[in-house]
Amino acid sequence: MNTSQTTTGTDVYPSATSKLMCSLIIFVFVITIAIGILVPSWFMIGFSIFPAIFVIVIILRIRYTIIGNTLRVFNGLKSTDYPIDSIVTVKKIWSILSAPAASPHRIAICFNSPKHTKSALPLEISPKDREAFIHSILKINPNIKILTSKE
Numbered sequence: 381m382n383t384s385q386t387t388t389g390t391d392v393y394p395s396a397t398s399k400l401m402c403s404l405i406i407f408v409f410v411i412t413i414a415i416g417i418l419v420p421s422w423f424m425i426g427f428s429i430f431p432a433i434f435v436i437v438i439i440l441r442i443r444y445t446i447i448g449n450t451l452r453v454f455n456g457l458k459s460t461d462y463p464i465d466s467i468v469t470v471k472k473i474w475s476i477l478s479a480p481a482a483s484p485h486r487i488a489i490c491f492n493s494p495k496h497t498k499s500a501l502p503l504e505i506s507p508k509d510r511e512a513f514i515h516s517i518l519k520i521n522p523n524i525k526i527l528t529s530k531e
Contacts, residue, residue: 391516393507395442398484402474405435439482444507446516451489453505455480464493464520469504471527472510481506487513510519 410436438456445452451462469490476484483506490502497503507513518524 391446393444393446393509393513393516395439395444395481396485396506396510397439397482398485399414400484401439401482405432405439411492442480442482442506444505444513446520449520451517453480453503462489462491462496466493467517467521467524468492468495469525469527470514471516471529473504473529475504477504479504479506485510 389465405524409428409432410452416422441456443454445454446464449464451464451467453460453462467489469488471488471490473486473488474484475486475488481504486504486506487510488502488504491497494500514526518526
């Protein structure tokens with residue numbers, strides 16, 4: 381099932397969301413709100429509710445767009461462009477490290493130069509339809525090696 385949206389040569393892949401990630405975020409905010417109720421502090425309750433809404437909106441807005449030869453990663457507040465022709469390897473992984481991804485079921489993308497990610501670490505993203513996403517970038521750069529994992 382392809383969950384991407386195609387408009388005028390642009391493929392948009394929304395981020396997958398997982399119950400685990402959402403549960404962890406909700407748990408942290410519920411504990412903070414409970415402390416605010418137990419210690420009677422409206423400031424603490426307000427301080428918890430508004431960031432919770434903000435985080436949920438950010439998570440729901442994460443998406444990955446393929447525009448020509450460019451992968452645009454929109455993390456809810458800003459977007460970053462990556463050249464698809466610089467992708468060397470792609471690997472399906474499971475990770476909860478910080479990344480523009482709302483699910484631990486991710487794709488690790490390695491580039492031919494760390495200047496693209498400004499780090500030696502791979503770019504980790506979690507498109508809802510990982511197979512369709514990988515197929516789309518392979519059409520643009522057939523030299524990408526698909527690595528296998530024990531996921």
